[in-house]
Amino acid sequence: MAADRTASAPATLTQATGATRGTVGESTPRPDGTLKVTGEFAYSSDLWHEDMLWGFTLRSPYAHAAIRSVDTAEALALPGVYAVMTHDDLPAGTHYGLEIHDQPVLAKDRVRFHGEPVAIVAADHPETARRAAARIAVEYEELPLVVDEATATAPDAPLLHPGRRDHHASHVPHPNIVHRQPIRRGDVAAARARADVVVRRDYEVGMQDQAFLGPESGLAVPAEDGGVDLYIATQWLHVDRDQLAPVLGLPADKVRLTLSGVGGAFGAREDLSMQAHACLLALRTGRPVKIVYNRYESFFGHVHRHPAKLTYEHGATRDGTLLYVQCRIVLDGGAYASSSPAVVGNAASLSIGPYVVGNVDVEAIALYSNNPPCGAMRGFGAVQACFAYEAQMDAVAAELGLDPVEFRQRNAMSQGATMPTGQLVDSPAPVAELLRRVKALPMPPERDWEAAGGPVDVRALPGGLSNTTHGEAVVRGVGYAVGIKNVGFSEGFDDYSTARIRLEVIGGEPVALVHTAMAEVGQGGVTVHTQIARTELGVDRVTLHPADTRVGSAGSTSASRQTYMTGGAVKHACEAVRAEVLRRGRERFGASHPAWAEPERLRLEDGKVVTDGGEVIGDLAGILGDEAIDLEREFRHRPTEPFDLRTGQGFGHVQYSFCAHRAVVEVDTELGLVKVVELAAAQDVGKAINPLSVVGQIHGGSTQGLGLAVMEEIVVSRDGARVRNPSFTDYLIPTILDTPAMPVEVLELADDNAPYGLRGVGEAPTLSSTPAVVAAIRAATGRPLKRVPVRPEHLTGG
Amino acid sequence: MRVNMTVNGRPYEADDVWEGESLLYVLRERLGLPGSKNACEQGECGSCTVRLDGVPVCACLVAAGQAEGSEVVTVEGLADHARQRSGEAAGAVCPGEPEEGHPGTPGTTRHPEPTRPGQVAPLAPVQQAFIDAGAVQCGFCTPGLLVTADELLERNPDPSDADIREALSGNLCRCTGYEKILDAVRLAAARTGEAV
Structure with missing residues (x-):
């Protein structure tokens, strides 16, 4: 039995559609779905080789x-x-x-x-x-240990990397600081003098783990x-x-x-x-x-989300206009740099959230320390900032006596706004609308555990099957939050992706082969590729070549970028193939119909060449014969530029993505137990290429944000900088009992710069979920809650 | 040591098993059945869930020797298991209905229509529902969830949402946020109900 499993390349997947046509905009089933439900899909930990x-x-x-x-x-x-x-x-x-x-x-x-x-x-x-x-x-x-900013920058601090010569070394204030990015705009001191209300608070975000399920593994x-x-x-x-x-x-x-x-990635x-x-x-x-x-080793084998200490000061006028934001974000990058510099850039440039603020003074740094190395995790620097700026928005609204949603809407950015970096937001930014939508959703029923006349269903209560309460001392709270995330690699990075398309006739039927190096980590990029190839080439059957290094780079499956970038590359390569189909058609059949001379009027549909008037003038099988078309193309998004190292000004990001959440929680105030009852989201996705997968991304991101809010933290001992909880027994991720119903509203406002107008989806829901849940707990308990994850001891006692 | 067991209806014999090996290791590394997954090997995530003499267990927590002489059902055998069950049920309800034939021999690796996997495959209702409802993303939790959900529907063909959540609470998923998994189990229950 075992001998027939070899380390050969994964099987190519050919998909023909069933009920749906499987084109762009349709909820198309995954091409790897059957293999994944039968146990035949070969994960990296399943590989086997003779003499291994x-x-x-x-x-x-x-x-x-x-x-x-x-x-x-x-x-x-x-x-x-x-x-x-x-x-x-x-x-x-x-x-x-x-x-x-x-x-x-x-x-x-x-x-x-x-x-x-x-x-x-x-x-x-x-x-x-x-x-x-x-x-x-x-x-x-x-x-001696370096464990925080004080020990990292003390006069006698041991240097983690003495003699470092990387390109950040010359501008950082201390060699134990990986990178520092300030952002300055307007005049904060003058704005402070005009403010009617000033709120200054400290916040803290614990170290979150990606906790993908498929362990680090491979076969060389x-x-x-x-x-x-x-x-x-x-x-x-x-x-x-x-x-x-x-x-x-x-x-x-x-x-x-x-x-x-x-088996999942999430940055890790x-x-x-x-x-x-x-x-x-x-x-x-x-x-x-x-x-x-194994799971124990996995906790040591990959980087985590940067834990952060954040200080924010917001000033506003009595009428609810934000005047200024000053903040300082200290990210702990741990022992090695990983992607800390880019995380710093994100945290700084997205630090004030999706709001219009004329006067901004921001500083973000990442430390070198002896804590576990931190790097990429879904949300990438924007998560930590969002927790703090949304807590601040609630606090300022409370000071002003304003409704927190209305206060956000008054200051919300929209298309045409300017970021603190000076970058113009040149595509839709429906921040106020997203908030309106989640607020307008019906509320979940109160006291759902009380069946009419029947016994209490403890499963609907905080503590659940532990049977800790029958509803005594359980109070409800509602919280809102909204966030902003960049899409794609930023700050001048030459971000591109490559796709190779082969179109040929097999058994009388045109078949498109899509070959990219995109890492399918579960997000459904492979499905999107089949949809794009069908849409652009008018074929039914699409075969996916295994991803490998024999084709050009696809860039990273991160930064919410693959549908935009490798999807864009597949589209771009399909367009080149289509142009070649039409050129060959014109060469052979040009005399038969005048429309061949106007390729811009022609499209490929159901294996045919069709005019814009719907007339069929040729078919793919006839045009191609036994000669395949095989083309590889690169796709780039518009260029960005680095942020200025003193002012943070610069056209740094490709695209922005927005999501809003409303959380409804119930808290057992005696035991400090939280149950999230509902977590509703609204997100603008530009264009939902695969609506089912889009909603799946929003659900998954929201749940990881919920985990950060109330459960997930890698605990590192203060005295030894040792990881205390490297197991799923002690590092808790949400189970199906911890995760509530999650209604989702999807907006599709096109970004004209992007393929099909789409907007990267995967990360934005991870941002606002956490502060929405914590805002709801604050509303239920009246406690300030400046740290995530919120623990029972933060909710009980004096 | 030598371990004998029946997996997905087929007898297996594993030799040179070290006493510390788990049932999961023997299934994956010695019997060529890697469908049961190794996400935590601590009994916390449920991705290795198999039926051991009918009972769902974490295969990582069962010493291989404990499975001696047992009947094991893994995700690879789930379609056959469901088919046999529906055959029994159908036999009880409408004895005249012929059982649908299927190409796979129990225990062998099935390759349903390898060039067109999107098309009809002999899947258990819960497997098909996971695909249709969008309950599969990375898919690493999927085999364990399928075995658990199938066992739930065997016990309780019409579960409430609270029942589903309770039954699946030992299976971690990091991608989906569980909403589509709930949808899938509801869908499988509804389809099975209609079919009876």
């Missing part, structure tokens, strides 16, 4: 220590062990990183966070590999040409390859990556995890090597 070995990683038990010695002899002596590697065994490059190459493949003489990889083992059974790793003797000498297979084939779950194949090749000492074309099934697969380790062991042993983290 298992890799395992030895990690540091300390957050900051010097390594005095490493002795691998006892590990190597264990039967079944094929290789043990440490820093000294690395064949070429020793560091990697997304932007700054500051992360060691294996620690050399110093570990900087709890769980940092120190050595790797390959053995013939995973348990043998684990036991061998336990036999590696490492002598550590603990070093050494190739006869001296290269390596890596089957991997990642978010961006090409950037993995570009980091791996120098570490392996191989040219890029000998490091070939193919995407395996990906942007950085390398086990990729280099598996490839190194495979090349060392000459055998295929599989590495699969």
Whole structure:
């Protein structure tokens, strides 16, 4: 049985539509749906290869220590062990990183966070590999810890990366600050003097984990040409390859990556995890090597959402006009840079929310510390800011005696507004309308646990089946929030995607093959590609080639960008293929009909060439014959520019995305237990390419925001900077009992700059969900709640 | 050690099993049945849920040796399991109705119409409902949820929302926010109800 599972590339998926036509705008079923419900879809942890070995990683038990010695002899002596590697065994490059190459493949003489990889083992059974790793003797000498801004910038602070020479090093105020981005506009001091109401508060956001379900895993297979084939779950194949090749000492074309099934990502697969380790062991042993983290290791194996400390001051006039915002956002980036610089740029530029404010003074920084490295997670810097600025909006509204929704609407941005960065918002920004829509939705019934005359259904109460209350001391609250997220890579990054389209006749029927390197991580990009190909080429059957590095880069599956970018690339390449179809048609059949001379009047539909008047003048099968059209094209969004390092001014973002939430909660004020009863959302998506998937993204993002509001935090010990809860027993993500009904309103106001007018969807709902839930808890309890996640002890006692 | 068990109606024998191996490891790595997923291996996420002599369990928490002589149903066998059940039910209700034939032999890997997987495949009602309702995103939680939901519908063909939430509360999903999963279970219940 097992022998027929090999590490060959995932099967191509051909989809023909059933009930729907499967074009743009239709709720089209996933092409991988059947494989996923039958258990046949091959995730990266399912791969198997004959003679395969298992890799395992030895990690540091300390957050900051010097390594005095490493002795691998006892590990190597264990039967079944094929290789043990440490820093000294690395064949070429020793560091990697997304932007700054500051992360060691294996620690050399110093570990900087709890769980940092120190050595790797390959053995013939995973348990043998684990036991061998336990036999590696490492002598550590603990070093003083950097755990927050004060310890990072103290006069005698140990430097995390002494002598750093990255491109941020020259402008940061301290070498333990990765990046600093101020934003200055208007005159805050003068505005403060005119303000009738000033609210200044501190906020804190805990460290959230992406908690994707499919663990970090992959299979590296050494190739006869001296290269390596890596089957991997990642978010961006090409950037993995570009980091791996120098570490392996191989040219890029000998490091070939193919995407395996990906069990969720949410930012956590942007950085390398086990990729280099598996490839190194495979090349060392000459055998295929599989590495699969378990959940415990996964908590150490990827970056998390930056925890943040935020100070905000808002000033407004009596009539409810915001005059100024001053804020300072301190993000803890942990031991290595990862994507901290870009997170800083986002946090700063989106720090005041979707509001018009003439006077702004913002500073955002990310620290180097001995805490776990932090980087990309859904929302990427905008989540932390949104929690604080929306809490402030409620606080200022309360000071003014205004309704919180009305106060937001008075200050809401709309198309034509100017961001604090000076960037003009040049496409729809229906912020007030989104708030109006969630507010207008009917409210869920009160005291739903009281069946008429029957017993109390505790399942509808805070505490649920724990049977902690029958409704005594349970109070309801309602809260609102709205947020703004950028779409695509910002600040001058050359952001592009590539698609290859092959159109040919198979069995008398035209079939389009779509080949991209886009990482399908669950979001449904593969479905979108089939829809776009059908729409642009007028075919029914679309085959998806496995994503790999044999085609150009698709960029990252992050920043809500793939439908825009790789969807845009597929559209662009299909347009080129269509132009070639029409050129060939004109060449062969031009004399038969005058419309061939006017290709702009022609479209492809149901395998035919059709005029704008609906007349069929040719068919694809006849035009193509047995000659395929095979074209690869790149697609770029409009260029952006970096933010000025002193003023933060600049056309930094491609597109903005907006979502509003209304949360209804019930709180047991005696036990401090919260039940979110309903979480309604309204979002502008520009154009819903696949409405079912769009709603699924909004549900999923809203739920992760709910998790941050009331449950999710990686707890790091203050004294040792050690992760205290690396398990799903102690790191809680929402279950189906924690997650409420989530009505969704979808707006489609086209952005004329984007393919089909679409707007990136995935992240915006993660922003406003958290502050809406916390606002509802504040409304229920009257407590200030300046920190997420909210815990029971924040809701009880004095 | 050697472990014998029946998986999806077919007898299996696994040799050289180390005593510390879980049922999940033996299914995935020794029997070629990787459909049951390894999301936490701590008994918290439910992605490895299988039926062990009819009872839903986390396969990661069952020592392989404990499954000796047992009947196991995994996601790979769910369609056959549902078909047998509906055959029994149909047999009880309308004995004259012929059982629909199906191409797969129990326990073998099925490749339903490999070039057109979007088309008709012999799926359990709950599997088809997950596809139709949009309950599958990354899909890593899906096998465990399907086994759990199928067992719920076997016990309770017409569950309330609260019943569904209670039954699925041991299965974590990180992508969907569960709304579409609720839709899928409701849909499967409704379709099965109509079919009877």
